[in-house]
Amino acid sequence: MMVKIKICGLKRLEDIDYANALKIDYAGFVFAESKRKVDLPLAKKxxxxxxxxxKKVGVFVNEKREVIEKVVGELGLDVIQFHGDESPEDVVGYNVEVWKALRVKDAQCLEEIKNYPVDCILLDSPHVVQCNAPYPDYTQYGGTGRSFDWTILKSVYIRLPIILAGGLNPDNVVMAIEQVRPYAVDVSSGVETDGNKDFDKMKKFVERVRNL
Incomplete structure (x- = not known):
């Protein structure tokens, strides 16, 4: 089955034009604190x-249920992506598809997956904010532009479809797919130039995935 493609952090009308032209599978809109954050009026446009x-994916980090439900209803979202520290209880009870992101530090953290009653699991990179600190800070939620050690996944059975994120770009996405065999790949900063989506990079990313 062809690997699906999600491009996340769309925030400009031209980003949408790029997505439409490339016929990607999932468009991601970030509703959490981020340089790619969109508010509801912009998201509607x-x-x-x-x-x-x-398909429209809303990305939320530790957000209140009523806020998420409002966004889902007003935008007609197809997928909710929980990208924070949400518990298994926090992700149930929605009437659309649900993904949960986990930041992969090691094989042990993947044990959390079995606790989540979701449709897909998104595996993202941890981000060491304080590289020289005794206890690194892993609290940045996605969009780091860094990949994690994909070989970690070889030692763990994951029953859910995997969406692979974290540091993907046109140059490494083929290798990532060959190693992980995910259901989908998710890219954001890897197809940007100076903080904005770059059509040529997006096109190269999409072509390399679809030519496998």
Missing amino acids: LVYRLDNRI
Whole structure:
């Protein structure tokens, strides 16, 4: 089965035009604190312009249920992506597809996956904010531009479909897919130039995934 493609952090109308032209599978909109954050009025404009064959993913970090439900209802989101420290109880009770992101530090942290009643698990990179500290800070939630050690996954059975994120770009996505065999790949900073989506990088990323 062809690996699905999600491009996350769309925030400009031209980003939507790029996504439509490339016919990606999932478009990600970030509703958490980030340089890629969108508010609801902007998100409505973006979603209105998006090809309706592309599924809409809302990315949330430790957000209140009522806020998430409002965004899902007003935008017609297809997927909720929980990208924070949400518990298994926090991710249930929604009437759309649900993904949970885990930041992969080691094989042991993957044991958390079995606790989550979700449709897919998104594996992202940890981000060491204080590299020289005795206890590194792993609290940055995604968008780090760094990949994790994919070989960790070889020692763990994961029953859920995997969405692979973290440091992917046109140059390493083929190797990542060959090693991990994910359901989907998720890219954001890896297809940007100076903080904005770059059509040529997006095109190269999509072509390399689809030519496998």
